[in-house]
Amino acid sequence: MYEAYYGLKDRPFQLTPNPQWFFASKLHKRALAYLQYGLSQGEGFIVITGDVGTGKTTIANQLLAKLDPHQIIARQIVTSKLNPDDLLRMICSVFQLQVKEHNKATYLEAISAYLQALAQQKKRALLLVDEAQNLPLESIEELRMLSNFQLAGKPLLQSFLLGQNELNAVIQSPHMEQFRQRIIASSNLSALSVEDCQAYIEYRIQAAGGPAALLDNACFAMIHQFSSGIPRKINNLMDRVLLYGFLEEIKTFTPHDVQQVIQEISGEVANHTPVNNQVPVAAAQHVEASAIAEQPVANPYHAMLTELSGLLDNSLQHKIRMAQQLDELLTQQQQQVLKQNQHLNQDEVDNKNS
Incomplete structure (x- = not known):
């Protein structure tokens, strides 16, 4: 809408990450350098953490855009709370691997065969795991086990983990010692100055x-x-x-x-x-x-809620008054009926006496 007015060829602040508009702040340069360093090593894990919206996915996309597809087959997954079997199934899916049976043994066999076939073509696989803080410990341990796939002493799969700051607490768990030993570099993205x-x-x-x-x-x-x-x-x-x-x-x-x-x-x-x-x-x-x-933030619904509350109160009070009036009417009717019955009974007594 405003692009033509300001002479813009595109929306400069769209939420979808654009690899062509990567802004390399000092922290982002460092994180990207860690990713590139890890990629050159061809082994171990690289971990990038940061708050929501600090640019982790943007950095990952920047890295993927510069990879040579003839040397590295890279795939990216965005995780939820996947158990180990579901994680393996997703890995098979992103690398487009066909499996005959849906069980852990079949998934591992398909992944191993695929990685060995890549190695024979002088290629290797790269897995970027986004939102990795959602993975349970068992699934992260499964990633570590996949890093054990080797051919002639060279790892066949390398994984980069990107996640929110909660991922740091997961990695620091006492049960993650073996995984921590496989981390060759890590970086934390913070807010811009x-x-x-x-x-x-x-x-x-x-x-x-x-x-x-x-x-x-x-x-x-x-x-x-x-x-x-x-x-x-x-x-x-x-x-x-x-x-x-x-x-x-x-x-x-x-x-x-x-x-x-x-x-x-x-x-x-x-x-x-x-x-x-x-x-x-x-x-x-x-x-x-x-x-x-420091300015107070006004609630746009406050006046509406206050008015609605007042209406409800008035309605409730009205119903209470109506109920009270109804009770009074019923009481009056009952008293009138009692009086009429008393008169009838007295008339019957008088008639008998006469």
Whole structure:
């Protein structure tokens, strides 16, 4: 929608990782170097961990894009809580191996035969396991056992594990000592610094064909504060910022504009009318990101829930009053019936006496 307005050939902040737009921060360069080093060794495990949205999958895709398919057959799996047998079955599936029976012995036989056939063609297999923190200990141990497949003293399968920080705790389990001895390199991805955040945003905009100076320098500290330096969160915010700029016909963004979008994402109603505590545009250069983060986040459903609660209360009170009135009417009717019966009985007695 906003691409043509800003002269962009594509959306620069789409959530789907784009290997062609890989931003190599210092930490990402290190992680990619570990992967490439492990690949050159042809053995052991490489482990890359990090918080959600820090770019682990992007790094994996970057590595896969540069591999020579005539030398390395690489496949990537995204795991859930797979038991060892299901993991072996998935490995057979991604390498397109045919099995006659669905059991562990058949899976292992098919994998072994395939790896040996690759070795005879002077090729080897690479397995990237994404979201590896979901694997139980037994399944990670199964990966270690697969690394024992060898031919002429050379490993036939190499595995890279990418996962969230919980994977570190799994690997440090006392039962994982043998696996830890097979790790030849590991790296942890953390959030981008303010400087890297600015460089990342400017790089993505330029890669999409847009102008580098699309945002005032004072905007980047606010963006970093709101996103915590997580690339995926930066993408979410910046995509909304560009959409907001298109709708408001903004060519260069100021902190005031970014603040408006942050308020919208935070659930606050962003009107075009001035807000009492709004930072003036003239003083926007001095806005500190911490001040934005400390603003209370309004609940857009609070008023609705309050009104609904009031209606329910009123309805309940109304029903109670109706029930009380009904009880009073029934009591009055019962009293009237009793009086009528008493009169009838007295009349019968009088008639008998007469």
